[in-house]
Amino acid sequence: MVGVRKGIAALLLALLALNGCAATQPSSSAAWLTPEPLAVPxxxxxxxxxxxxxxxxxxxxxxxxxxxxxxxxxxxxxxxxxxxxxxxxxxxxxxxxDMADAYNFVGIHYTLSGDFDQAYEAFDSALELAPEHEYAYLNRGIALYYAGRADLAVPDFVRFLALRPADPYRVVWLYLAESELSETDASQRLAANLAVLAPDDWATNLPRFYHGVISEQELLNSVLDELSSPRLLAERLCEVYFYLAKWHEAQQRPEQALEYYKKALATNVYEFVEHRYARLELARLRGEALAGETDGFH
Structure with missing residues (x-):
């Protein structure tokens, strides 16, 4: 594993050198855990x-x-x-x-603005038009979760997971919602869901961390496993920092959570769920009202 890690570090050094970013990079893995914002392609x-x-x-x-x-x-x-x-x-x-995909996106933007009732209506419309629109279940579940209605969010996350039981991200979102209701039940379901995940899938490290199988440092170090490009690095960092922030928040460590949410945002991986909701999480932690950004929606 040490040899593999050194090889990956060498690959990263070469990749970042092409972008003019390798002048004084330290040899420690911590250097690679600093997000480099992605540019718009x-x-x-x-x-x-x-x-x-x-x-x-x-x-x-x-x-x-x-x-x-x-x-x-x-x-x-x-x-x-x-x-x-x-x-x-x-x-x-x-x-x-009758464009279900558009309703799904509209619902996401209502959620980000804290207009949850409008978000539910948009996701409901998407699902009426396309009952198997799996991401409408995810996004409606997220809207319910952020609205403090975890009991209603859980069924949507269960349905979302049932469509792809081997998806580690779906396992994590279900755990986040269930842990709001019962940490014991959430942990039991997490263990059961973890058993069916592919051990060689990098993303499986996320539910493994939540279940206590690996440490925070091991999760951070895993970002370098089989890394192939700067974009993949930014994407993994966006995800890792978001879910670490959620964990620290649950552990009553808001300052560390804030730092991790900021790092997730710094990746500029705008299309990722984790990037979308990191700013909402920051506002919640700071006790700020969500910015109303629904002008032109009606």
Whole structure:
């Protein structure tokens, strides 16, 4: 394992050197655990420009326009341009009111703004249109969880997990919700769910940490396992820091939780669930009201 770790560190050094970032990197693994914010891919910027040109100049049917607005909204969202994304999702729904995917995104943005009733309505609409829309179950569960309704969130997370029982992230979200109701029951279910996860899947380290199988430092060190690119590093750090922050918050260590949420945000992995809700978590920890960002939704 030591030899593998050294090889990975050498690979990271080479990768980061290509980006001009390897001038004085320490040899310790701690150096690789400092997030380097991802830049918006050039291809995303180019695709947004092309879609905008098509929407402005081409003769399109309402359904075609709705699909293009939705596609551009997804790209805006992945670039962290949430207000522009929301506007496009609402434009898509005005043209095509049966677009379940757009309702799912609208629900996410309502959740981030703390407008939970509107979020539930959006997710309900998505599920009425597409009963097997698995991510609508996840996102409705998250909205209920953040609204303090863990008892109602758990069934959605159970349904979400049942669709892919070997997904470690689904196991963790169910555990987070159940632990709000009963730590004993949550731990028992976590142990049962952990037994069916692939041991060679890196993400399995997350529920393993929550179950006490590995330490916080071991979880952090695991970020380097079979690492192949700077983007993968940023994605893993985004996830690890978010779930470590949740754990520290549960352990009544808000200052450490705040630091980890900030580090998750620093990765700029905008499209990840963990990045989306890290800012909401920061506001909750600080006792701040969520920013109302629903202008143009109605």
């Amino acid at each position: 050039y291809r995303t910027e180019l695709a947004i420009a092309r879609l905008t040109e098509i929407l402005q100049r081409a003769e399109l049917t309402e359904e075609q326009s709705a699909r293009l607005y939705y596609d551009r909204g997804v790209m805006y969202d992945s670039a962290g341009l949430r207000s522009l994304a929301r506007l496009d999702f609402m434009r898509a729904l005005r043209l095509k009111p």
